[in-house]
Amino acid sequence: MELSYILNELGEERENYFNAVSPPIIQTSNFTFKTIDEFRQALSNEFEATLYSRGHNPTLNILRKKLAALDNAENALVFSSGIAAISVPILALLQQGDHIVSVENPYSWTIKLFKSFLPKFGITTTFIDGSALQNFKDAIRPETKLIYLESPNTFSYELQDLKAVAVIAKAKNIITMADNSYCSPYYQKPIDFGIDLVAQSATKYIGGHSDVVAGVLSGSTELISRIFNHEFMNIGASLSPHSAWLLIRGLRTLPLRMQRSFESAKAVTSWLRRHPAIDQVIWPFNNDFKQSELAHEQMQGCGGMFSFTLKDPSLEKIETFCNRLKHILMAVSWGGHESLIIPTIATIAKDEYDVNNERHRLIRMYVGLEEADYLIGDLEQALNN
Secondary structure, eight states, X not given: OOHHXXXXXXXXXXXXXXXXXXXXXXXXXXXXXXXXXXXXXXXXXXXXXXXXXXXXXXXXXXXXXXXXXXXXXXXXXXXXXXXXXXXXXXXXXXXTTOEEEEESXXXXXXXXXXXXXXXXXXXXXXXXXXXSHHHHHHXXXXXEEEEEEESSOSSSOOOOOHHHHHHHHHHTTOEEEEEOTTTHHHHOOGGGGTOSEEEEETTTTTTOSSXXXXXXEEEOHHHHHHHIIIIIHHHTOBOOHHHHHHHHHHHHTHHHHHHHHHHHHHHHHHHHHHOTTXXXXXXXXXXXXXXXXXXXXXXXXXXXXXXXXXXXXXXXXXXXXXXXXXXXXXXXXXXXXXXXXXXGGGGSOGGGOOXXXXXXXXXXXXXXXXXXXXXXXXXXXXXXX
């Protein structure tokens, strides 16, 4: 299916809404039925029916079709946040006594899910370095039901060999799930490598304008319907019609925004690598990235986000650099029009800073849609002052 068709036409039956170019926001909680038979059928199979907007809504359904097609998946669900798109399927598919093998250092709220929330229900997790396949084999137990991936990681950018992990998992009937927020389906499609479920924060590149919080889960209709009919409906982490409309709007320009961010990131990372105050730049498409070959095999392009460290790793120097930035904003998240920076030191107490811990020294930057020279100028004045 062609990308232009997915983004601009798929799911949009314009003759049903006055031939409007942009689909309407069906801002309703409820839907009516003319006969008892129609009502009964909808109540008996809400996954296929439009009954109540906690489940399906016409605006959301347009979005779901597009997102599933982008991932080369049979089906998709949309959620009120990225972490909901991770938490709900795990709660739906696992039960007491089950075990998860997860890559180390995933998204912070995913760590809290695995370490603090799931143990309440008797579900345990083993964290591993996912760059080595043997680590997956060694961590799998008879009770392992899920292998959780995040490729690349969104701070230090470790990758996993998606195809090889999928082969290992399928041989033992273990479900695989990957967080694809860094690449989005524009630059990476884990389902093509055999991964069962793909989650992403649609707050990032899918939305693209920093004005909506949402999550996406793609996979087979069998798994998606299983998740929908139980935990999705019970927990109620559904997306509003207006937010779905904003995501549809964001999809129209997804290729342009991602290409711009990618190209600008090339220029910014290249400049940083030559600056005498910079120790290292970590970006999956750098030739000196430790998994560069795998990155180019699995990813069609690279997100506009990278991390770097200063040659002077003192807490004071990192703080001074970040505080001096005038145009690059200090904030969490990424994928919007604005460039952002977040130093790891902002996530830990000052007295916990360990200058010998490389992760503590990392400064993460997302390159938005500004001119590359404009961003380089801001970095230069902050580094040189």
